[in-house]
Every structure is written in C-alpha cells, then in structure tokens.
Amino acid sequence: MNLTGFDDTLALVTGAAGGIGAALVQRLLDSGSVVVATDQVAPALPPHPRLHAYALDVREAAGVDALVAAVEAQLGPIGFGINVAGVLQVGTVDQIDDAQWRAVFAVNADGVFHVSRALARVMQPRRRGALVTVSSNAAGVPRHGMAAYAASKAAATMFTRCLGLELAPHGIRCNIVAPGSTLTPMQTGMWADAQGAQRVIDGDAGMFKAGIPLRKLASPDDIAQAVMFLLSDQAGHIAMSDIYVDGGATLRG
Numbered sequence: 458m459n460l461t462g463f464d465d466t467l468a469l470v471t472g473a474a475g476g477i478g479a480a481l482v483q484r485l486l487d488s489g490s491v492v493v494a495t496d497q498v499a500p501a502l503p504p505h506p507r508l509h510a511y512a513l514d515v516r517e518a519a520g521v522d523a524l525v526a527a528v529e530a531q532l533g534p535i536g537f538g539i540n541v542a543g544v545l546q547v548g549t550v551d552q553i554d555d556a557q558w559r560a561v562f563a564v565n566a567d568g569v570f571h572v573s574r575a576l577a578r579v580m581q582p583r584r585r586g587a588l589v590t591v592s593s594n595a596a597g598v599p600r601h602g603m604a605a606y607a608a609s610k611a612a613a614t615m616f617t618r619c620l621g622l623e624l625a626p627h628g629i630r631c632n633i634v635a636p637g638s639t640l641t642p643m644q645t646g647m648w649a650d651a652q653g654a655q656r657v658i659d660g661d662a663g664m665f666k667a668g669i670p671l672r673k674l675a676s677p678d679d680i681a682q683a684v685m686f687l688l689s690d691q692a693g694h695i696a697m698s699d700i701y702v703d704g705g706a707t708l709r710g
Contacts, residue, residue, distance in 0.1 A: 460690070465490070466489075468485050468536065468537035469528065469538050470494050471541050471568065472495075472591075473496050474501070476642060477636070477680045478494070478541040479502060481677075481684055481685070485685070491507045493511060493528050493535075494509070495511045495512070511528075515569075516563040516571075521572055521575050525575040525579060535576060537586070538572060538586070538587075540588075540589070542568055545606050546606055548602060558605050569616060569617065570616060573620055573631075577623075585629065589688060591634050591636065592617075593607070595610055597709065602664075631697060633698065634684050635699055635702065635703070644674070669703070670704060670706070683702045
C-alpha cells in the first residue's frame with residue numbers, strides 16, 4: 458500500500474536530531490513533505506531542499522508559539538505535527554527528587570502540550586491537519602524504576618486523546634504511537650554491557666517485565682512507519698487511537 462497525502466505538506470517534528478525523530482524526518486522527506494525538524498539544538502541532518510532545521514526548547518511555551526508563527530509566515534501552513542521529543546529518568550520513587558520529576562514532565566508532558574496547543578490554534582481555523590504524539594508502552598503498563606517516565610508519557614497520551622476529541626469536529630485527527638524497546642540512545646543508555654539487548658528481549662521476571670514475543674527490538678524506522686500511516690490519507694478515519702508498536706511486549710494492542 459502506498460501512503461498518500463504527503464506531497465508538499467508541511468510537517469513539524471520535535472526531537473528530530475536522532476533516533477525515531479531522525480527516521481521520521483527521512484520518511485517524510487522521501488514521501489514529498491516539507492519538514493521543519495526541531496530539537497533543543499538545531500538537528501544536524503543531511504541537507505535536503507525541503508528540510509528546515511531549527512532549535513526549539515519544547516519546555517518554553519513562548520518559544521514554541523514564536524517558532525510556529527515564524528514557520529507559518531515564512532514556509533506556509535503546517536499540516537502535520539509530530540511530538541517525538543522525550544527524556545528518560547530511571548530510579549525508584551524514593552530515589553527521584555523533585556527536580557528530576559519536573560524535568561521529565563517538562564519535556565514529555567508540558568512539551569507535548571505546548572507544541573500541540575500552538576498547532577491546534579493554527580490548524581483549527583483551516584479545519585484540516587493531523588497530530589501524532591510518540592508516547593511509550595510504559596504509559597499503559599507499569600515499569601519498575603520508571604515511574605516518572607511512565608507517568609509523564611501517560612499524561613501525554615491522555616492529553617493527546619482529549620485534544621483529539623476537541624479537534625475531531627474541525628477535521629483534525631490526533632493519534633498516539635506507543636513504542637516499546639527501540640534501538641535508540643535512550644534504550645542503549647540503560648544497558649550495562651553487550652548483553653543488554655538480549656536481556657530486554659528475554660524479559661526480567663524479577664522486575665515483572667515481560668520479554669518481546671517477536672524476539673527483537675524495534676528499529677527507529679519501525680516507529681516512524683507507524684507514525685506515517687497515522688498521518689496518511691489511508692488513516693483518514695482514525696482518531697484518538699493509541700497504537701502499540703512493541704513486538705507484543707505489553708500483551709495488548
């Protein structure tokens with residue numbers, strides 16, 4: 458199936474410097490979109506005539522509003538918005554301090570709110586557009602030592618669904634992709650040695666964590682392709698959905 462609806466559509470991607478965000482940028486460019494790729498430092502991606510890289514701190518609402526206004530004025534109407542920016546904090550609840558908790562929520566929850574609100578304001582009068590939040594399967598399944606991350610992703614997930622309910626009557630679709638363990642620096646940063654991947658695949662009964670039935674980690678492109686489907690014309694009647702892309706690790710859809 459060839460996905461359609463991307464030609465010359467302007468897409469804004471957060472967290473685009475690497476991993477899932479960079480894979481998504483490439484998919485969008487290959488499909489004919491004009492892409493505004495953002496990260497805390499402007500992403501150093503391979504040059505492309507339809508690629509525009511900007512620095513954006515999603516924690517700062519005023520900066521998000523300013524960038525959206527500048528993009529709309531200089532490049533045209535934004536048709537797609539994809540929240541990929543995210544940070545991870547591990548540690549049991551008794552170990553996490555207030556600053557660590559707030560730092561995770563500032564990116565994973567507040568950032569999604571700031572970007573989605575700014576895009577909703579410009580998309581709503583046009584009565585078209587699509588938003589996707591890249592959340593996590595940890596938003597729906599408890600994870601030992603990941604309370605801050607899981608709670609922030611759960612907040613981003615339910616926010617996106619509520620926004621989808623508000624924007625659906627205006628023809629704007631909001632959906633969520635919930636990755637499981639994906640081969641990115643966020644994942645490998647938790648590994649102690651070269652056996653880290655196998656331990657994730659096998660699971661850890663002591664931590665009440667199931668393994669991955671498909672017996673492999675996701676690639677960033679696996680997640681990017683799920684996002685592309687939700688943005689496409691072929692997903693034109695899908696709204697407020699939460700698609701788990703985790704090889705069956707959470708034993709749910």
